Amino acid sequence: MSTTQTSKIEIIKAATTKINEVDFENLSFGSVFTDHLFECDFKNGEWQKPVIKPYAPFLLDPSTRVFHYGQAIFEGMKAYKDEDDAIWLFRPDENYKRFNKSAVRMAMQEVPEDIFMSGLKELLQLDEAWIKRGKGNSMYIRPFMIATGTGVIANPSDDYKFMIILSPVSAYYAGEVKVLIAEHYSRAANGGIGAAKAAGNYAAQFYPTSLANKQGFQQVIWTDDATHTKLEEAGTMNVFFRINDTLFTAPVSERILDGVTRKTLLELAKSEGINVDVRPVLVSELVEASKNGSLKEIFGAGTAAVVSPISGFSYQDVYYELPKNENSMALQLKDKLTNIQNKLAEDTFGWTVKV
Amino acid sequence: MSTTQTSKIEIIKAATTKINEVDFENLSFGSVFTDHLFECDFKNGEWQKPVIKPYAPFLLDPSTRVFHYGQAIFEGMKAYKDEDDAIWLFRPDENYKRFNKSAVRMAMQEVPEDIFMSGLKELLQLDEAWIKRGKGNSMYIRPFMIATGTGVIANPSDDYKFMIILSPVSAYYAGEVKVLIAEHYSRAANGGIGAAKAAGNYAAQFYPTSLANKQGFQQVIWTDDATHTKLEEAGTMNVFFRINDTLFTAPVSERILDGVTRKTLLELAKSEGINVDVRPVLVSELVEASKNGSLKEIFGAGTAAVVSPISGFSYQDVYYELPKNENSMALQLKDKLTNIQNKLAEDTFGWTVKV
Numbered sequence: 209m210s211t212t213q214t215s216k217i218e219i220i221k222a223a224t225t226k227i228n229e230v231d232f233e234n235l236s237f238g239s240v241f242t243d244h245l246f247e248c249d250f251k252n253g254e255w256q257k258p259v260i261k262p263y264a265p266f267l268l269d270p271s272t273r274v275f276h277y278g279q280a281i282f283e284g285m286k287a288y289k290d291e292d293d294a295i296w297l298f299r300p301d302e303n304y305k306r307f308n309k310s311a312v313r314m315a316m317q318e319v320p321e322d323i324f325m326s327g328l329k330e331l332l333q334l335d336e337a338w339i340k341r342g343k344g345n346s347m348y349i350r351p352f353m354i355a356t357g358t359g360v361i362a363n364p365s366d367d368y369k370f371m372i373i374l375s376p377v378s379a380y381y382a383g384e385v386k387v388l389i390a391e392h393y394s395r396a397a398n399g400g401i402g403a404a405k406a407a408g409n410y411a412a413q414f415y416p417t418s419l420a421n422k423q424g425f426q427q428v429i430w431t432d433d434a435t436h437t438k439l440e441e442a443g444t445m446n447v448f449f450r451i452n453d454t455l456f457t458a459p460v461s462e463r464i465l466d467g468v469t470r471k472t473l474l475e476l477a478k479s480e481g482i483n484v485d486v487r488p489v490l491v492s493e494l495v496e497a498s499k500n501g502s503l504k505e506i507f508g509a510g511t512a513a514v515v516s517p518i519s520g521f522s523y524q525d526v527y528y529e530l531p532k533n534e535n536s537m538a539l540q541l542k543d544k545l546t547n548i549q550n551k552l553a554e555d556t557f558g559w560t561v562k563v
Numbered sequence: 564m565s566t567t568q569t570s571k572i573e574i575i576k577a578a579t580t581k582i583n584e585v586d587f588e589n590l591s592f593g594s595v596f597t598d599h600l601f602e603c604d605f606k607n608g609e610w611q612k613p614v615i616k617p618y619a620p621f622l623l624d625p626s627t628r629v630f631h632y633g634q635a636i637f638e639g640m641k642a643y644k645d646e647d648d649a650i651w652l653f654r655p656d657e658n659y660k661r662f663n664k665s666a667v668r669m670a671m672q673e674v675p676e677d678i679f680m681s682g683l684k685e686l687l688q689l690d691e692a693w694i695k696r697g698k699g700n701s702m703y704i705r706p707f708m709i710a711t712g713t714g715v716i717a718n719p720s721d722d723y724k725f726m727i728i729l730s731p732v733s734a735y736y737a738g739e740v741k742v743l744i745a746e747h748y749s750r751a752a753n754g755g756i757g758a759a760k761a762a763g764n765y766a767a768q769f770y771p772t773s774l775a776n777k778q779g780f781q782q783v784i785w786t787d788d789a790t791h792t793k794l795e796e797a798g799t800m801n802v803f804f805r806i807n808d809t810l811f812t813a814p815v816s817e818r819i820l821d822g823v824t825r826k827t828l829l830e831l832a833k834s835e836g837i838n839v840d841v842r843p844v845l846v847s848e849l850v851e852a853s854k855n856g857s858l859k860e861i862f863g864a865g866t867a868a869v870v871s872p873i874s875g876f877s878y879q880d881v882y883y884e885l886p887k888n889e890n891s892m893a894l895q896l897k898d899k900l901t902n903i904q905n906k907l908a909e910d911t912f913g914w915t916v917k918v
């Protein structure tokens with residue numbers, strides 16, 4: 209390991225690389241990590257010196273707050289390599305802002321922009337060999353923060369650890385996705401933490417999702433917890449519904465994550481001349497539209513899967529199959545989006561940011 | 564460190580004890596831990612050999628699931644020493660059952676009873692010098708479990724770590740407790756995880772609680788998230804309301820933790836001839852009762868604080884002060900309960916279990 213100093217980040221390089229052990233043709237999502245990670249601790253009331261160092265386990269006391277009271281947030285973003293080997297981020301400012309929004313809701317420290325952004329960029333540059341060119345290929349970026357204070361008392365931690373880890377991914381094919389519409393379980397409360405990318409939101413969904421899995425559904429579409437009549441979002445995706453030629457999606461709220469892909473698709477759809485309507489969508493409307501043949505498509509939208517077409521939904525024990533479409537809006541929008549992200553089409557929106 | 568083997572638990576003793584560094588007269592809740600901890604890992608589809616070893620930090624990979632998706636649950640229970648230095652647990656079966664109920668809801672492995680109970684007892688025996696006699700003194704026991712599988716994909720972990728750590732505590736005096744009744748924020752969704760002792764439930768409350776703290780209130784009493792009309796529970800306590808001479812408390816539900824102290828106080832109250840009424844209590848009733856003078860007491864009930872009298876509540880920016888009572892039911896019940904727990908009164912209920 210060699211220690212050097214660039215601007216304010218201390219860089220400790222790994223002695224060897226693991227890159228040759230990785231089969232880039234067969235990446236399983238989120239399971240392979242690059243040689244280095246970025247780390248910055250909040251301690252004694254201030255952010256400490258940021259460091260990039262070899263990816264490795266770290267020590268935590270058994271009474272560390274994150275284990276007991278769940279202060280933990282994360283982001284999910286991607287970097288892409290163009291034909292000239294330049295590295296690009298997609299709307300990183302959106303993830304940065306959302307990260308700190310999550311931090312506030314979870315009573316955690318906000319991370320200064322400079323630490324977040326320069327950490328991210330330095331790390332991507334150091335591990336740039338791990339980013340592969342070509343459509344569908346990208347580097348999945350996982351910034352996250354955990355409470356590192358100790359003591360089993362239910363109060364916000366004084367100390368935090370902010371980290372960024374990198375995981376190379378290739379085009380994500382989820383297989384056929386059938387969804388179950390939630391009738392009893394829910395993901396978020398009014399006045400709760402549904403709009404934060406908080407770790408606890410995900411664990412809360414695992415059990416009801418596993419029940420859906422057992423019935424043959426890959427995902428759950430959550431509904432509002434009070435009435436279960438309004439369609440909200442899926443596990444890690446916002447959801448779009450195409451009825452005739454209009455795209456509908458729920459407005460974001462304190463129960464729904466403000467997805468970057470969702471907001472991007474809304475803008476892309478408008479620029480493609482597609483009618484979009486952002487308003488609460490009722491389960492009853494969906495059932496009705498399916499019955500009368502006006503429901504053409506449902507798809508999920510999120511950083512990991514990009515756009516994920518859904519083949520049918522189940523509600524009150526009835527399965528509603530979606531038609532096969534020649535002109536799928538999901539695929540049209542996915543194509544536009546991934547071309548911009550992978551720098552295969554011009555980015556007239558100014559979404560891509562060079563590292 | 565010496566390694567010995569008792570029954571099935573491997574015991575690795577600490578070379579030295581930290582007990583002489585501890586000021587038992589000035590214990591801050593949950594901040595001091597004993598010399599040893601109990602640990603049992605779930606790996607490769609089965610529970611591994613349990614071990615008691617020196618309390619120490621442990622290594623985790625940065626992609627460990629608990630950091631990213633929040634699978635983490637815990638319990639809070641206490642052990643007491645009687646005048647003959649025998650160690651007693653209070654209704655440990657209730658905590659054990661609730662722990663596994665939480666595990667199921669969070670899609671985690673259930674811990675076998677033998678591992679939980681014999682781990683607990685062996686650990687208490689080994690660190691018995693840390694348990695002090697006398698009313699108010701006890702050993703706070705924190706069993707917890709975290710997801711230790713790696714990989715940033717939002718699925719339940721395959722691996723888990725179950726641990727028990729011990730923290731000596733003395734009588735807990737919270738100071739004056741004024742509470743704010745939640746009008747916007749909430750703790751739990753219908754169909755959510757409110758009834759589980761899941762780490763994420765606590766982090767979710769920190770921000771709204773900090774807003775209440777800034778207004779001069781120590782705690783928030785949560786209301787149902789859909790209408791904010793029904794009184795539910797506080798941060799780590801169930802809540803009782805005394806109107807005239809009847810004690811009211813909300814029924815447990817999927818939004819409310821089924822507290823051991825709550826259920827114990829209900830039984831104790833009945834045996835004391837106190838009228839109890841378990842039904843949803845409306846905020847409007849509370850305000851009305853305060854106005855007409857029939858509201859005599861509010862108190863929280865939980866393992867940490869035992870019984871915590873509340874001096875007043877705020878709702879819609881009006882502060883309602885509670886009367887000072889000569890015959891406080893809170894103190895009457897607290898006294899009965901702590902006498903049983905500390906083995907200073909006969910336990911006719913069979914709640915106390917010798918270690």
Ligand SMILES: Cc1ncc(COP(=O)(O)O)c(C=O)c1O
Pocket residue numbers: 284405441442443444445446465466467468469470509510511512
């Ligand atoms: C709950 C939830 N909804 C929606 C999304 C989609 O957001 P984005 O498009 O920013 O990735 C995500 C994930 O990333 C998510 O976790």
Ligand SMILES: Cc1ncc(COP(=O)(O)O)c(C=O)c1O
Pocket residue numbers: 639760796797798799800801820821822823824825864865866867
């Ligand atoms: C949310 C919540 N409610 C109530 C309680 C009280 O439960 P018990 O009496 O079992 O400690 C606790 C804590 O322990 C809690 O965390």
